[in-house]
Every structure is written in C-alpha cells, then in structure tokens.
Amino acid sequence: MKSNRQFVIPFKGLKVGKHDFVFDVDDKFFDSFEGSEIQKGTINTIVILDKKPSMLEIDFHLKGSVSVACDVCLDELEINIEYDSKLFVRFGEITEEQTDEIIVLSHAEHELNVAQYIYEYSHLGLPYKRIHSNDKKGKSKCNKEMLKKLDEYLVRNEQEQGNDPRWDDLKNLLNNN
Ligand SMILES: [Zn+2]
Incomplete structure (x- = not known):
C-alpha cells in the first residue's frame, strides 16, 4: 500500500466531541492495494469521529459503486455497495489491533490513517455471490x-x-x- 496521506485523521488536535470527515476514493485508491478484488470503484465515505476523554469512537458509512469479476463469466460486474462499520480506538503502551473493531494506539500516536479500513470495509460490503443478473426476458447478462x-x-x-x-x-x- 502506498502512503495514502490524504486519509489521515489528526485526532490529537481535535476537541472532545463529534467531528465529521469525508473521504472519496476512486480507481487509483484500489490500484494502490495489491491483490484488491475490487478492480475499480468510486466510494464516498463519511466518517464521524467521536472524541472522548480517553478513547475514540469512529463510525464509517460507505456508499458507492465498485467493479469486481463476475463469479461465472469473469467479466466486469458493477455492484452498488453500502456498508456501515464502527471502530473503537483505545490508548495503551503499544499500538496493536485487538479485534476487528478495537484497536489500541500508543500514547505517542497523534493521527490515524483510515485508508486500510476504507479498503477492508469496501470488500466487506461486497455480496457473497457476484453474478450478472438476468435481463427482463430472464436471460443471463453474463458475457x-x-x-x-x-x-x-x-x-x-x-x-x-x-x-x-x-x-x-x-x-x-x-x-x-
Ligand atoms: Zn457474468
């Protein structure tokens, strides 16, 4: 993954309370991750960061459209996705990922890069089956x-x-x- 600096939230300087951020990703974003199942995509992510005295509560709301390979014909398939997720950030001695939803940041950290989360959530928003639908006559739209x-x-x-x-x-x- 390249640095993706534009996805950094400098939380240290924020006041206690809620703060909104908007991150838009496009094809270039998915290109920067090796082995991305999403080949192309445009996703708008609204992030609401609730800064509390000793922790951060971060809500992600993703909405957009992406292209993946169809399970059947392998041709490009466009899918609309919408995905919500929550991340809890606590502070401790060392930076570590405790669970999918809880991360611990060292007290020395002053910012959080959310690129990796947006990438993961985009993939989690994909349906289990990715197949071209049928047209009105019931014929498969597969290539x-x-x-x-x-x-x-x-x-x-x-x-x-x-x-x-x-x-x-x-x-x-x-x-x-
Ligand atoms: Zn297909």
Missing part, C-alpha cells in the same frame, strides 16, 4: 464471448490432462455420430 472462451479452455484442459484412452474412444464415438 457470452467470455463464457465461450472459458468453455473452450476447460475442454482443452480436460483433453490435455485426460490421457485415459477410454475417454478418447468415447469422444471419437461422439464425434463420428
């Missing part, structure tokens, strides 16, 4: 060209790996009929 190519690839793979002569006989039989 037919891609499906054809995938099918050919699978068949070729089967042929290259399947050296079982009985399989060849069967195929000859099918091809000749």
